[in-house]
Amino acid sequence: METTTLNNGVEMPMLGFGVYQIPPDETERAVADALAAGYRLLDTAAAYRNEDAVGRAIKSSGIPRGDLFVTTKLWVEDTGEENTRRAVDTSLRRLGLDHLDLYLIHQPYGDVYGSWRAMEALNRDGLLRAIGVSNFTPDRLVDLIDHNRVVPAVNQIETHPFFQRTADQRLMVERGVQIESWGPLAEGRNNLFTDPLLREIADGHGKSVAQVVLRWLLQRRVVVIPKSVRPDRMAENFAVFDFTLTDAEMARIATLDTGGSLFLDHRDPDVVSAIGNARLADLH
Numbered sequence: 001m002e003t004t005t006l007n008n009g010v011e012m013p014m015l016g017f018g019v020y021q022i023p024p025d026e027t028e029r030a031v032a033d034a035l036a037a038g039y040r041l042l043d044t045a046a047a048y049r050n051e052d053a054v055g056r057a058i059k060s061s062g063i064p065r066g067d068l069f070v071t072t073k074l075w076v077e078d079t080g081e082e083n084t085r086r087a088v089d090t091s092l093r094r095l096g097l098d099h100l101d102l103y104l105i106h107q108p109y110g111d112v113y114g115s116w117r118a119m120e121a122l123n124r125d126g127l128l129r130a131i132g133v134s135n136f137t138p139d140r141l142v143d144l145i146d147h148n149r150v151v152p153a154v155n156q157i158e159t160h161p162f163f164q165r166t167a168d169q170r171l172m173v174e175r176g177v178q179i180e181s182w183g184p185l186a187e188g189r190n191n192l193f194t195d196p197l198l199r200e201i202a203d204g205h206g207k208s209v210a211q212v213v214l215r216w217l218l219q220r221r222v223v224v225i226p227k228s229v230r231p232d233r234m235a236e237n238f239a240v241f242d243f244t245l246t247d248a249e250m251a252r253i254a255t256l257d258t259g260g261s262l263f264l265d266h267r268d269p270d271v272v273s274a275i276g277n278a279r280l281a282d283l284h
């Protein structure tokens, strides 16, 4: 597996498995299948309500802890210094782990500065090997960096062919922050899987559109965490290290950028309020 070295020296796989929207009763089986397919990076969140199922799959896999890279995320409701310490404890207990490889502030809302102070301390203590953020726009990211000691190792943001985030990535590279894509396949939106340009490039390599999109992100040095509940697709999404897109193909895919989200704008006041006030107990 290709890895990236985070700004604190921690090695992170470039490709992993995301478990958002996998129902809790299917998650253990899906994660077990993903681990059997070779995935070692797992991406969950307190808000996905399936950390305990991820933990059970990890335990029964028998894979040595040191071979895994486990990410989970802090929900808005739990931001603030004390709340964050409690939330980390809860996530560790649910996952059945004694440390996390990466802990992310899930959304740029609430008392993220208090959270960051707690995360910096837990990082120093070794409970969180790396700490980062998610859904931070460049302005929020720079403000967090400029007024704290530890620079986020990762910013996990929506990134796919229709929302490419190249300027955001440039800034992250300058600041030492690894970009990680959520929704690398755009959850199939905008007819991604039947897009004629992607289809043509895929046919030329004897690969699927999903494989071309993941490969394109990897060649841009974007970490990817595609989700699937189907073992055939898990294997397909993992088989992206045996071909290379040409510069011309990379440039053609660059033309698909719309410059906007297919999901939500984190700066929209209605989104800030809706996400900021969503309670863990009400999330699925």
Ligand code: NAP
Residues within 6 Å of the ligand: 017, 018, 019, 020, 021, 043, 044, 106, 134, 135, 156, 157, 181, 182, 183, 184, 185, 186, 187, 188, 193, 208, 210, 211, 225, 226, 227, 228, 229, 230, 233, 236, 237
């Ligand atoms: P995604 O990975 O872009 O797309 C997943 C969808 O594509 C599923 O409907 C899946 O269906 C389908 N799919 C997967 N592989 C396929 C293939 N090879 N061919 C055809 N269809 C395929 O979307 P995502 O789950 O939103 O994003 C990935 C991960 O990012 C999440 O699981 C989560 O860990 C993380 N995430 C984070 C945030 C955040 O705010 N930080 C937000 C969203 C997601 P099947 O399952 O039926 O195969």
